[in-house]
Amino acid sequence: MTSKISIIGAGNVGATSAHRIVEGGYADVVLLDIVEGLPQGKALDIQQSAPVINFKTTITGSNDYKDTAGSEVVIVTAGLFRKPGMTRDQLLAANAEIVSGVVKNVVKYSPDCIILMVSNPLDAMTYLAVKASQFPRKRVVGMSGVLDSARLSTFIASELKIPPEAISAWVLGAHGLNMVVIPRLSTVRGKPLTELLSQETIDKLVERTIHGGREIVDLLKMGSAFYAPSAGIAGMAESIVLDKKETLPCAALLDGEYGIKDSVIGVPLKLGRGGIEQIVEFELTAEEKKLLHGSAEGVKDLIKQMGFK
Numbered sequence: 577m578t579s580k581i582s583i584i585g586a587g588n589v590g591a592t593s594a595h596r597i598v599e600g601g602y603a604d605v606v607l608l609d610i611v612e613g614l615p616q617g618k619a620l621d622i623q624q625s626a627p628v629i630n631f632k633t634t635i636t637g638s639n640d641y642k643d644t645a646g647s648e649v650v651i652v653t654a655g656l657f658r659k660p661g662m663t664r665d666q667l668l669a670a671n672a673e674i675v676s677g678v679v680k681n682v683v684k685y686s687p688d689c690i691i692l693m694v695s696n697p698l699d700a701m702t703y704l705a706v707k708a709s710q711f712p713r714k715r716v717v718g719m720s721g722v723l724d725s726a727r728l729s730t731f732i733a734s735e736l737k738i739p740p741e742a743i744s745a746w747v748l749g750a751h752g753l754n755m756v757v758i759p760r761l762s763t764v765r766g767k768p769l770t771e772l773l774s775q776e777t778i779d780k781l782v783e784r785t786i787h788g789g790r791e792i793v794d795l796l797k798m799g800s801a802f803y804a805p806s807a808g809i810a811g812m813a814e815s816i817v818l819d820k821k822e823t824l825p826c827a828a829l830l831d832g833e834y835g836i837k838d839s840v841i842g843v844p845l846k847l848g849r850g851g852i853e854q855i856v857e858f859e860l861t862a863e864e865k866k867l868l869h870g871s872a873e874g875v876k877d878l879i880k881q882m883g884f885k
């Protein structure tokens with residue numbers, strides 16, 4: 577049976593994710609936006625590629641949450657993106673208002689869904705979605721580490737001139753300037769990166785990963801990244817609806833894992849039909865733990881700014 581996935585926000589990230597998911601053939605998609613005609617036009621355009629690409633799934637555009645009813649997964653991409661010179665955190669107030677309204681409607685029509693948060697600042701918006709939905713934390717997950725790790729893998733692949741599938745990279749922590757890149761846990765065909773590249777080169781790749789989103793914002797000037805983000809979103813959605821139970825770096829509300837409570841950061845998660853089926857605890861060094869805690873504290877500041885506690 578085909579699953580139903582709704583995507584809120586039919587902009588660059590939402591529409592590209594819809595495109596990837598519907599072509600994946602595992603879910604019918606409802607694409608929703610507040611702008612009249614936008615989701616309908618994009619959905620129609622994507623659907624008309626089916627005879628050429630040969631997928632059997634359907635995509636519908638809508639401005640009415642009734643059409644999202646009974647979704648298994650709802651992906652939230654509604655909100656503002658950052659312009660050159662802005663940090664993700666500067667989107668907090670505007671996007672918190674948008675996301676609160678969106679989540680209320682999502683819960684009303686799909687009370688049993690898994691919410692996949694994408695709007696920035698990602699970790700704070702994931703926290704807000706847990707609170708606004710009143711869902712158990714296992715049913716709210718944020719997309720961040722899959723993208724940041726893919727960026728790191730891309731840079732390693734190009735440095736070592738090898739295919740990206742040879743690389744396993746892990747970026748944890750918040751989706752922002754204090755993300756936690758762990759070169760020690762990043763491997764190439766099982767070999768730690770630290771044995772393959774000099775510390776100076778690793779530092780350069782880590783720095784480029786941390787500023788990976790800004791590099792694209794500065795180049796585009798009129799938008800932020802969406803091709804790699806939508807690949808991360810589709811990968812997570814697929815692991816959920818096909819119950820693949822893949823372990824991926826994603827944002828979750830922590831309740832003691834890694835010694836962190838009441839904050840959201842990226843950690844390795846097993847994603848399946850139930851949402852977050854397990855939070856995997858890697859053995860970290862004292863220094864790595866310290867960085868992860870610092871990252872969680874930074875998110876707590878944003879959580880306070882939204883008026884929680």
Ligand SMILES: NC(=O)c1ccc[n+]([C@@H]2O[C@H](COP(=O)([O-])OP(=O)(O)OC[C@H]3O[C@@H](n4cnc5c(N)ncnc54)[C@H](O)[C@@H]3O)[C@@H](O)[C@H]2O)c1
Nearest residue numbers: 585586587588589609610654655656657694695696698805
């Ligand atoms: N987590 C990540 O790794 C990641 C990666 C890329 C982008 N993002 C974030 O995703 C969000 C979307 O980025 P984008 O490039 O698609 O922006 P975009 O401007 O292209 O699309 C946003 C869409 O949201 C819609 N929208 C606004 N308010 C709405 C509401 N109340 N209900 C429904 N729809 C509404 C807009 O009409 C617009 O079509 C931004 O916050 C961006 O920062 C996150």
